[in-house]
Amino acid sequence: MRLSKYLLPVLREDSGDAQIVSHRLMLRAGLVRQAAAGIYSWLPLGYRVLAKIERIVREEQDRAGAIQILMPTIQPSDLWRESGRYDAYGPEMLRITDRHDRELLYGPTCEELVTSLVRGSINSYRDLPLNLYHIQWKFRDEIRPRFGVMRGREFLMKDAYSFDIDQEAARRSYNRMYVAYLRTFARMGLRAIPAQADPGPIGGDMSHEFVILASSGESDVFYHRHWEEGVADAIPDFSDDDTIDRFVSEQTHYYAATDEMRDDTREAELGDDLRTARGIEVGHIFYFGDKYSGSMGLKAQGSDGGVFVPQMGSYGIGVSRLVGAVIEACHDENGIVWPEAIAPxxxxxxxxxxxxxxxxxxxxxxxxxxxxxxxxxxxxxxxxxxxxxxxxxxxxxxxxxxxxxxxxxxxxxxxxxxxxxxxxxxxxxxxxxxxxxx
CATH class of the missing domain: 3.40.50.800 (Anticodon-binding domain)
Known part of the structure; x- marks a missing residue:
């Protein structure tokens, strides 16, 4: 591409509205322009980075056995009432009404929608395991959308949803996504730490937040020094589930936790092996059993002729958020320093x-x-x-x-x-x- 023929509106000075490094540099380097509060147009240079990140995410999801679909951005509110989340989710969810007075919402996530989809598509244990993912724009009505694409109202997200016959199989699906995430971030030239995390409004009893370290990070991360070593070199492929399970078991032995999940006893035991840093969340995985399948009546016939409720997990990566997160971790006084795999x-x-x-x-x-x-x-x-x-x-x-x-x-x-x-x-x-x- 010849720069004389390209749209690259760089700015000489920082924008007064930009409060963090990634926001300032994305505006100065002509990656994005704000359309409204927390909503951005992606200009050619920024869109090339976004597309390269999306491609890597897609390739690793496919390798892990997930199947790509595309669900709508607008969802019927009745599905969220089935799960009990419609009123519980809070004002971050944008609720709208169409011309026929039907209540709809701009989806912040898709657990209900995908559960409804699978409910009408499977009948038997033979239809499982199943992991469906899509890469779609989401919307959360942040009260003060600051920090550019790091916390915008509209954002591009990869979300995947697994369905399994029992808890053991569901945890195996969880482990495959754990490995897929480590592979994804390693391919982007990033060191990601999977930290124990609070599942929040998604729910469930097992959750890991994938964090990349940056001095300007949004939260504190506490971890074993193991995560500063060459973990990426040992990540397995997807040819053998037993190997994956052993790998995940070994990795989760090493302590890593976000601030709200700190374990003072374990940290004391680590002594000089304990590290503390600021980090940015770039992915989150959850195992939540039958939280949605149970409340929404998803059932299938088991091998014994009886009926069972599939076990579920969900797995998110903030594709557009990653652009900002990478810049937070990879810049100097002169500008952005892109990892080669995702450079425009x-x-x-x-x-x-x-x-x-x-x-x-x-x-x-x-x-x-x-x-x-x-x-x-x-x-x-x-x-x-x-x-x-x-x-x-x-x-x-x-x-x-x-x-x-x-x-x-x-x-x-x-x-x-x-x-x-x-x-x-x-x-x-x-x-x-x-x-x-x-």
Whole structure:
């Protein structure tokens, strides 16, 4: 993509309304613009990041055996009355009435809707296990929607729902999602800590909140130093459930808890192994048994001819929230520092002197050949001074910058800069192309 043809409305100054780093940088780097309080339009650069995060989430859900569907954003209130949550959920749920005076709501989550769907679709234990997920916009009417996409009113969420014949099978489904979440965040270049958490209004007796560490995090996390080590290297695939169960059992042995679930006794036992940090929730998984299937009359015929109530779990990842959370964890004084897997573009090309024939020719060669090889490239071909181009490229945080200047071209080299480390090296154009296409 040529920057001269792209919509990238960067700002020189921070917005006075932005209170946290991710909100300030998302506005300055032209990722989003506010449409209304807590509701955002995603501009091209931000949407590319959102799409890459969504793709990774989808791929790991598919690998875990979950099946993608799409449920509506608007739900009938009668389903929530069946479960008893309609009045209990609180003012965060946006309640609306259509022209026929039917009560509807803009879904904040989908336990009731998916339970109703499965209730009309299965009859027997042979239809289970079943795990359905979708990636859909949700709405929660926050009283003071601040902090950009970290706590907006409208947000993109992946939510999955498992249905199993008994508690043992349901916990096995839970473990598969536990592993899927660790794999998902590791692929994004993030270290996620699964901390024991309060299930809140979702309910249930087992819940883990997946937290990434950031100095500007919203809550305190207490954890064993084990989580600072290479846990991602040991995450299993989904070929064997027994291996998954052993892995989860081993990991949950290591203490990690959010503030409301602290265990002073265990923390005292950890001694020097105890760590405390600020963290940001990016995912949450719940096992809640028959809380919804029981109250909503979901039943199936068992192998013995009797009737049983399926056991359920639900599993959420804040896809749009992750964009802000990653920025909170991955930035410096100059702007965003994207992990390579979710960066909007992998490589940015800068010509120091616009209009210099040899520099322009080298940039065009790089741009064409990298693009032909399937590498995501942003070429800053604007008629701007070099300093402005450097500032823009650092602000938007692409992992690699190729800097082309007259002195380097005279020597037959260009400069390759690593955005995360600041390290630079000089390479011939062909070697740069080989670096990103091998």
């Amino acid at each position: 573009f992998r490589v940015g090309i800068i010509t120091v002197r616009a209009g210099h024939p040899e520099c322009d020719a080298a940039a065009e060669t790089l741009y064409a050949r990298l693009g032909e090889a399937g590498v995501d490239v942003l070429y800053d071909d604007r008629d701007e001074r070099g300093g402005a181009k450097f500032a823009t490229m650092d602000l938007i945080g692409l992992p690699w910058q190729v800097i082309i200047g007259p002195k380097g071209i005279e020597k037959g080299v260009v400069e390759l800069k690593n955005r995360a480390t600041g390290e630079r090296e000089e390479l011939p154009v062909d070697d740069v192309i080989a670096r990103f296409t091998k």
